[in-house]
Amino acid sequence: MLMMQLAFFVFAAITVAGAFYLLFTKNVLYAAFSLLLTLLGIAGLFVFAGADFLAVSQIMIYVGGILILLIFGIMLTNNKNFQRTNLQPNKIEVENHNRFWAFLIAVLLFLGFLKIIFKANFHIIGKQTHIGSSIQQIGINLMTDYIFVFEVIGVFLLAALIGAVYIAKKEKV
Amino acid sequence: MIAIQNYLVISALLFSIGLAVAVTKRNAILILMGIELMLNAVNLNMVAFSQYDPNRLQGQIFALFIMVIAAAEVTVALAIILKIYDYFKNLDLDEINSLKK
Numbered sequence: 055m056l057m058m059q060l061a062f063f064v065f066a067a068i069t070v071a072g073a074f075y076l077l078f079t080k081n082v083l084y085a086a087f088s089l090l091l092t093l094l095g096i097a098g099l100f101v102f103a104g105a106d107f108l109a110v111s112q113i114m115i116y117v118g119g120i121l122i123l124l125i126f127g128i129m130l131t132n133n134k135n136f137q138r139t140n141l142q143p144n145k146i147e148v149e150n151h152n153r154f155w156a157f158l159i160a161v162l163l164f165l166g167f168l169k170i171i172f173k174a175n176f177h178i179i180g181k182q183t184h185i186g187s188s189i190q191q192i193g194i195n196l197m198t199d200y201i202f203v204f205e206v207i208g209v210f211l212l213a214a215l216i217g218a219v220y221i222a223k224k225e226k227v
Numbered sequence: 228m229i230a231i232q233n234y235l236v237i238s239a240l241l242f243s244i245g246l247a248v249a250v251t252k253r254n255a256i257l258i259l260m261g262i263e264l265m266l267n268a269v270n271l272n273m274v275a276f277s278q279y280d281p282n283r284l285q286g287q288i289f290a291l292f293i294m295v296i297a298a299a300e301v302t303v304a305l306a307i308i309l310k311i312y313d314y315f316k317n318l319d320l321d322e323i324n325s326l327k328k
Contacts (some may be wrong), residue, residue, distance in 0.1 A: 062229050073244040073264060082254060089260050092241075096267050099237070105274045105287050110264055112270075115294050120263060120301050127256050127305045131312040133310055148254040151321060167239035167259050171232060191284050192291070196242035207295050214299035223304035 062102050068096030082146045082213050086125050107189045241268035242324030255308050255318045259301060265296045 072091030079085050093116045100109035131144055196204050242265050251260030270290040276288025308318065315323055 059229065066233070069237060070240055073241055076260060076264070077244050077248050077251075082257060085257055085260060092264065093267065096241075096271060099234070099271060100274050103274045104266075104278045104281075104292060105235065105290075108274060108287055111291065111294060114314070115298055116263070116267075120298060121272065122253050123301060123305055124256060124260065124263075127259075127308060131256070131318050133316075135312055137228055148252060148257060150251045153251050156250035158251070160243040163246060164239055164243035167242070168236065171235045171239065176231060188281075188284060188287065191282065193285060195284060195288055200282075203292065207292055211299055213293055214303055216304040217307040222301070224311050 065095050065098035080147045082128050238271040253319050260303055281287045
């Protein structure tokens with residue numbers, strides 16, 4: 055039990071540390087890799103909440119898909135002259151703006167969330183008794199209750215992919 | 228078991244950091260990263276509440292759909308960002324303001 059809580063807090067620390075590094079770093083590539091750390095930590099937290107299928111999906115979709123796309127985006131949109139003349143070509147830096155107000159709003163939002171969380175009285179019916187895999191239950195639910203949403207989201211994903219390819223293609227002049 | 232407040236506090240922290248990233252950074256790709264962080268915070272909340280609902284698992288299924296929406300959003304947004312870079316040769320959002328003039 056103690057080991058489990060210890061592991062939980064290790065994953066939580068990884069997640070939060072990655073997020074803070076993403077906030078404070080200036081290097082875009084380091085930001086992408088700290089986002090990788092955060093996403094992996096969240097996948098670990100999913101496992102502690104009994105969502106094994108979602109943890110694997112998180113790793114496959116976010117780390118294997120979205121993060122790779124973001125890194126491709128960073129590499130395709132850099133300044134070539136800057137890279138040729140600079141000694142550290144991968145040091146792509148970015149500035150911040152209106153830091154003060156953004157930090158103020160974020161801290162106030164966080165304090166508001168904390169107040170709500172600790173004042174709320176969760177009357178949760180029943181304990182979490184589900185130990186083991188949740189894949190079968192998710193599959194049954196997707197094919198019965200949520201079949202319409204499942205089909206719609208498939209068509210939506212196809213439309214988004216075709217639209218992305220159409221927008222990004224080179225236009226003939 | 229791990230109390231639900233732990234998940235909620237981590238999720239609130241991630242959401243606030245994601246908001247700060249999306250507002251302060253000037254590179255468009257970093258703003259996308261902030262939005263991803265906020266979506267992940269919401270997912271964590273959904274999954275944390277879903278463990279008290281082991282038969283229907285509504286939270287987990289909702290989180291699955293959120294992941295698909297996030298994937299679609301980031302592909303389209305990156306396509307638009309590549310187009311913006313082709314046109315302006317720059318991704319600094321403070322300098323892409325030709326509509327304002």
